[in-house]
Amino acid sequence: MSQPLKKTNLFVMILLSFFSLGFYMSVWWLKRKDDIRQLSEKNYIPFGWWKFFALGLFMFLLLNILRAFIFTDYGFLVIESFDTIFTFFFIGLLNYSSFRLAETLESKTDIRFNRILLTLFNLFYIQFKVNKEHKLQTT
Numbered sequence: 586m587s588q589p590l591k592k593t594n595l596f597v598m599i600l601l602s603f604f605s606l607g608f609y610m611s612v613w614w615l616k617r618k619d620d621i622r623q624l625s626e627k628n629y630i631p632f633g634w635w636k637f638f639a640l641g642l643f644m645f646l647l648l649n650i651l652r653a654f655i656f657t658d659y660g661f662l663v664i665e666s667f668d669t670i671f672t673f674f675f676i677g678l679l680n681y682s683s684f685r686l687a688e689t690l691e692s693k694t695d696i697r698f699n700r701i702l703l704t705l706f707n708l709f710y711i712q713f714k715v716n717k718e719h720k721l722q723t724t
Contacts, residue, residue, distance in 0.1 A: 589624050589693065590617055592719040593712055602708075606646050607672075610679060610708055611639035621686060624693050629685035631678070638675050645671065683707035694718065 593613075601609040614621075614635045621630060645668045652661045687698040690711070696718050702710045 589620055589690070590712075590715045591620070592716050595709060595712055595716060598712060599709060606642065606649070607675065608639065608642040608646055611635055611642055613708060613712075614682060615639060621689070625689045629689060630682045634678055635682070638671075638678060641671055642675065679707055680704065683711060686711060690715075 598609070598613070614630070615632065618632050618635075645664075648656075648664055649668070652664070656664060683703060687703055690696045691698060696714050698710070698714060706713075
């Protein structure tokens with residue numbers, strides 16, 4: 586069976602996620618939207634929410650970069666509070682989507698996931714397993 590998701594360099598993925606403060610994770614989901622939808626007739630992953638979070642994460646990234654130029658100390662604390670709340674919702678969406686994708690991949694491919702590792706490393710673990718499956722198929 587051909588792989589439903591493309592192979593991506595895991596090290597680059599981790600670096601991009603780190604330096605973009607999580608924004609790249611939203612981009613990862615949105616870039617693979619069509620491939621994921623082809624896997625299953627049911628839409629388990631809320632891509633509309635991923636668009637919202639991509640926009641929100643980008644906005645908070647810019648606000649964090651420009652904070653000294655546009656906010657007082659108090660103003661930045663207010664923005665930082667909203668950023669923290671937003672981040673917790675982002676983590677919830679990330680875990681929900683990761684588990685739905687893992688279930689779909691397990692039902693459609695030979696890939697099997699450890700639930701503890703999926704909880705701890707979510708998207709990176711999924712990409713690691715997909716890359717590993719690509720390597721097995723090419724050898």
